[in-house]
Amino acid sequence: xxxxxxPFPDGFLWGASTAGxxxxxxxxxxxxxxxxxxxxxxxxxxxxxACDSYHRWDxxxxxxxxxxxxxxxxxxxxxxxxxxxxxxxxxxxAHYRRMVEGAIARGLRPMVTLHHFTVxxxxxxxxxxxxxxxxxxxxxxxxxCAPIIADGVPYVCTINEPNMIAVMAGLKKAGDQGxxxxxxxxxxxxxxxxxxxAHHAAMKTLRDxxxxxxxxxxxxxxxxQALPGAEQITADYRHPxxxxxxxxxxxxxxxxxxxxxxxxxxxxxPIPAPEDAERTLTxxxxxxxxxxHALRHTAAVLGDDTPLIVTExxxxxxxxxxxxxxxxxxxxxxxxxxxxxxxxxxxxAWSALDNYEWGSYRPTFGLIAVDPVTFARTAKPSxxxxxxxxxxxxxxxxGG
Ligand code: BGC
Numbered sequence: 572x573x574x575x576x577x578p579f580p581d582g583f584l585w586g587a588s589t590a591g592x593x594x595x596x597x598x599x600x601x602x603x604x605x606x607x608x609x610x611x612x613x614x615x616x617x618x619x620x621a622c623d624s625y626h627r628w629d630x631x632x633x634x635x636x637x638x639x640x641x642x643x644x645x646x647x648x649x650x651x652x653x654x655x656x657x658x659x660x661x662x663x664x665a666h667y668r669r670m671v672e673g674a675i676a677r678g679l680r681p682m683v684t685l686h687h688f689t690v691x692x693x694x695x696x697x698x699x700x701x702x703x704x705x706x707x708x709x710x711x712x713x714x715x716c717a718p719i720i721a722d723g724v725p726y727v728c729t730i731n732e733p734n735m736i737a738v739m740a741g742l743k744k745a746g747d748q749g750x751x752x753x754x755x756x757x758x759x760x761x762x763x764x765x766x767x768x769a770h771h772a773a774m775k776t777l778r779d780x781x782x783x784x785x786x787x788x789x790x791x792x793x794x795x796q797a798l799p800g801a802e803q804i805t806a807d808y809r810h811p812x813x814x815x816x817x818x819x820x821x822x823x824x825x826x827x828x829x830x831x832x833x834x835x836x837x838x839x840x841p842i843p844a845p846e847d848a849e850r851t852l853t854x855x856x857x858x859x860x861x862x863x864h865a866l867r868h869t870a871a872v873l874g875d876d877t878p879l880i881v882t883e884x885x886x887x888x889x890x891x892x893x894x895x896x897x898x899x900x901x902x903x904x905x906x907x908x909x910x911x912x913x914x915x916x917x918x919x920a921w922s923a924l925d926n927y928e929w930g931s932y933r934p935t936f937g938l939i940a941v942d943p944v945t946f947a948r949t950a951k952p953s954x955x956x957x958x959x960x961x962x963x964x965x966x967x968x969x970g971g
């Protein structure tokens with residue numbers, strides 16, 4: 572395999588992503604913390620200290636900047652900022668502001684995610700996203716994030732993977748039978764409407780207060796691939812799980828594209844990957860070009876006007892050489908999209924750190940390893956390789 576490089580456009584975001592709950596540790600007022608400690612929830616292990624990034628965010632940023640990255644996507648936690656309904660913590664707002672300033676000081680442009688799967692316990696107790704007034708409460712929290720984002724934050728994500736939130740709500744409503752062997756459970760329609768309303772309410776708040784910030788949301792893209800004859804079945808399957816959320820981004824400043832693998836669909840629905848397919852630690856099929864398909868599908872739904880940013884892409888593996896291979900294939904696919912004129916504005920790998928993968932620490936997605944006791948960070952070879960590409964402002968191409 573020969574490698575050439577393609578320069579990427581000016582202003583291209585090049586970095587890595589994290590989420591508050593997955594790295595901070597001790598996010599004790601969140602719904603997830605409670606769930607993690609409820610034996611009935613059947614969660615493998617709790618997040619506990621996670622990567623202790625609540626205290627060590629500066630080490631994370633030092634490393635990312637040293638590695639060559641120019642952008643860092645991280646989350647702020649609603650349950651820290653508003654631990655009790657209507658009560659906002661000045662100290663937590665100041666904490667996240669320090670993170671924003673810390674990123675800028677190191678030459679990392681911050682992208683701030685306002686919601687990444689976790690909600691405050693009080694919000695869950697009053698019925699979550701489908702309860703009366705939920706969108707307004709989210710928008711009020713977003714308004715209170717103003718001191719964090721007002722200065723120097725070019726990109727804000729309102730809600731991460733709303734489609735997975737609707738899928739998880741659907742799973743719960745149906746009595747939590749677990750995930751099917753292929754594809755995703757049916758999303759809960761009421762949650763879909765509620766979460767789209769929350770996004771639009773937050774969007775309005777942000778546009779009114781911060782006209783210079785580019786606001787969007789990030790969608791999980793499963794790269795549904797129709798077997799011959801199953802095109803309509805695939806489109807019908809995909810629409811409530813994906814396209815409805817992409818369509819809701821029309822008019823936003825950008826859309827986040829997040830993909831890891833693919834799902835084939837035949838006449839009877841999703842088909843599990845063959846027994847002999849290479850799988851990652853999450854059991855997903857190893858399929859590095861997923862991100863290219865995801866970008867092309869998102870552009871096909873939204874048209875060329877909405878800038879696309881890859882806000883998550885990566886692989887859970889204990890073999891870092893497979894990670895480099897995966898990213899090589901993925902970045903070649905991104906370069907192909909750029910060659911074809913797609914409006915791709917950035918690439919953020921998932922994830923900066925080995926972190927809490929929603930129930931377990933086993934699937935290691937990180938470019939940087941974290942010792943669970945000392946919290947010492949060690950950059951993996953893939954981190955140096957990817958950071959080097961960011962520093963050279965180039966994308967690898969496979970072949971001539
Ligand atoms: C989420 C992350 C998660 C990753 C890998 C995305 O669904 O936004 O929080 O860790 O995929 O599963």
